[in-house]
Amino acid sequence: MPRLLRLLVLALLLIGAAVPASAQTPPDLIGVLAADGRFTLLIAAIEAAGLDDLFRTTGPLTLFAPHDEAFAAALSSFGLTPEAFLADTERVRQLVLYHVVEGFAPTSLLAGLPSAMTVGGAPITVTSANGAVILNGTVDVVAPDIAASNGVIHVVDTVLLPPPDDEAAVLKPYVPDLETLLQRPIPDLALAPVDVQAELFSVIETLLQRLDTPVVLIFEDIQWIREESLLLLRRM
Numbered sequence: 001m002p003r004l005l006r007l008l009v010l011a012l013l014l015i016g017a018a019v020p021a022s023a024q025t026p027p028d029l030i031g032v033l034a035a036d037g038r039f040t041l042l043i044a045a046i047e048a049a050g051l052d053d054l055f056r057t058t059g060p061l062t063l064f065a066p067h068d069e070a071f072a073a074a075l076s077s078f079g080l081t082p083e084a085f086l087a088d089t090e091r092v093r094q095l096v097l098y099h100v101v102e103g104f105a106p107t108s109l110l111a112g113l114p115s116a117m118t119v120g121g122a123p124i125t126v127t128s129a130n131g132a133v134i135l136n137g138t139v140d141v142v143a144p145d146i147a148a149s150n151g152v153i154h155v156v157d158t159v160l161l162p163p164p165d166d167e168a169a170v171l172k173p174y175v176p177d178l179e180t181l182l183q184r185p186i187p188d189l190a191l192a193p194v195d196v197q198a199e200l201f202s203v204i205e206t207l208l209q210r211l212d213t214p215v216v217l218i219f220e221d222i223q224w225i226r227e228e229s230l231l232l233l234r235r236m
Helices: 003-018 029-036 040-048 052-057 068-077 082-087 089-097 164-170 178-182 186-190 194-210 219-235
Strands: 061-066 100-102 115-117 123-129 132-135 139-148 151-156
Touching (some): 061 068, 061 139
Antiparallel strands (some): 115 123
């Protein structure tokens, strides 16, 4: 081998050895999220929904990634703990898939689109102003164009929720089975979100009306409500 060619080969080998593997090929989408450290709830949601393979082997994908603060704020607004949210795997799956778009969509492309269809089947609206990308009118992309081996990540400051007709079905908690709810300790019922209390009392009142038993429902009556409602349920 001529001396010049040997020197060129050696130089290429040395250059390749000097560049870390991570700089040559970024991790997959989950690997990037994990390395960042701000997306523990999103990763937990992906895993709970059984979507690991989608984010590790499929691509290219565009992921709108709410950081942990965004997820915590969303769960708090709906009166959900992370554990309660993650336990409902179908709704978790729907929510996660609403944050994913097929294909590689950097902000330079997104900024020119009126909307993007998610893998979950519902669209996200896209607007841009002064170089910033805004989703669904209120959700800001705060850290765009983070590269992964199988796509791109845009960090968002709020959890994306589907259009209003679908929102409750994805994240807002339904009142649990009435008999199960009535067997909770009394403090749990008293501290439940207001909308849960209202729905619970509405259902109980309906049951009582079927027996022509009018009643004004107040917290002081909650022990009686529990006992009477359980009896009513078992008679039906």
